Amino acid sequence: xxxxxxxxxxxxxxxxxxxxLQCTQDMNHNYMYWYRxxxxxxxxxxxxxVGAGITDKGEVPNGYNVSRSTTEDFPLRLELAAPSQTxxxxxxxxxxxxxxxxxFFGPGTRLTVL
Amino acid sequence: AQRVTQPEKLLSVFKGAxxxxxxxxxxxxxxxxxxxxxxxxQRLQLLLRxxxxxxxxxxxxxxxxxxxxxxxxxxxxxxxxxxxxxCALSRAGNMLTFGGGTRLMVKP
Numbered sequence: 572x573x574x575x576x577x578x579x580x581x582x583x584x585x586x587x588x589x590x591x592l593q594c595t596q597d598m599n600h601n602y603m604y605w606y607r608x609x610x611x612x613x614x615x616x617x618x619x620x621v622g623a624g625i626t627d628k629g630e631v632p633n634g635y636n637v638s639r640s641t642t643e644d645f646p647l648r649l650e651l652a653a654p655s656q657t658x659x660x661x662x663x664x665x666x667x668x669x670x671x672x673x674x675f676f677g678p679g680t681r682l683t684v685l
Numbered sequence: 686a687q688r689v690t691q692p693e694k695l696l697s698v699f700k701g702a703x704x705x706x707x708x709x710x711x712x713x714x715x716x717x718x719x720x721x722x723x724x725x726x727q728r729l730q731l732l733l734r735x736x737x738x739x740x741x742x743x744x745x746x747x748x749x750x751x752x753x754x755x756x757x758x759x760x761x762x763x764x765x766x767x768x769x770x771x772c773a774l775s776r777a778g779n780m781l782t783f784g785g786g787t788r789l790m791v792k793p
Contacts (some may be wrong), residue, residue, distance in 0.1 A: 574728075575728075601781055604703050606698075606783075611694065611785065612785050612786075613689070613691075613771060613781070613782075613783035613784050613785045613786055614729075614771070614781070614783040616780055616781070616782075619780060625733065629780065634788075650719075665779055667779070672782065673731045673734075674731070674779070675730075676728045676729040676730070677728065678728055679728075
């Protein structure tokens with residue numbers, strides 16, 4: 572199993588451009604998450620999904636959109652990129668949403684907005 | 686609001702020395718706490734969870750509700766323990782709140 576995969580690994584955007592960060596998992600997990608990590612900081616939850624067709628906001632959703640049309644995929648859309656969105660983005664998944672379920676992380680996407 | 690604080694950004698010890706990575710939290714409910722680790726060029730992965738009361742790679746962590754702490758300890762550090770360590774608190778829906786992380790460097 573590849574686990575959680577993310578594309579691209581790196582991307583540079585100009586202010587105002589848009590892009591989609593891709594995330595796919597092959598573990599048949601119901602729950603998926605998007606986090607961002609700013610330099611020297613911990614991860615912050617952007618959006619999460621408890622199953623196909625269901626998404627909800629996390630701590631820092633502004634400027635982002637998500638969709639979950641399949642169990643495997645959970646893309647993150649950035650509209651009108653801003654320098655404040657320069658960060659490393661991590662996708663994660665877990666089998667269930669119980670409090671003690673391990674989250675499995677992707678390798679991350681490093682995004683720079685200039 | 687829930688918060689996780691890791692007061693040390695960097696902790697440097699010699700091989701064989703004891704290690705304690707500090708984690709303090711604030712949460713109004715009953716906390717579920719984890720330690721995640723990221724080794725160089727690897728993904729973030731679960732190290733241990735408090736509910737399991739387990740020892741992984743020689744590391745243990747005890748939840749102290751009175752002091753609202755979940756410090757990670759190992760009696761004898763090894764060079765392969767060098768990594769970024771994140772304390773995390775789980776809340777409804779399995780959403781994690783992470784601390785800022787501590788970089789552990791174990792010198793030979």
